[in-house]
Amino acid sequence: MEHKKQTGHVCRWMVFGITIVTIVVGCTIVIDLFEWRDRSRMESRNAETHLWRKNVYDLNMRVAKLSLLGETWKKR
Structure with missing residues (x-):
């Protein structure tokens, strides 16, 4: 009978440990x-912001290219 009580005590701790591990993993x-x-x-x-920055x-x-073209035109 004494052996059965010790086994039950160990089984409870094993179930408690397995439950804790399951909760932590979950x-x-x-x-x-x-x-x-x-x-x-x-x-x-981030991808949308990158695309927006590229467009800007x-x-x-x-x-800048248009402004450079405007500077090279001769006034009549």
């Missing part, structure tokens, strides 16, 4: 999923 997975979602949102915003740069280069 929380880690949930946190990673939320971070992955946030990271993908930030990357898409191209526009500035075109304006």
Whole structure:
């Protein structure tokens, strides 16, 4: 009978440990999923900002070329 009580005590601690590990792993997975979602949102915003900056740069280069063309025309 004494042996059975000790086995039950060990089994309870094993179940408790497995439960804690399962909770920690589950929380880690949930946190990673939320971070992955946030990271993908930030990357898409970053791509939009990069495209906008590239368009502004191209526009500035075109304006600079036009202003240089205007300076080379002779006045009549």
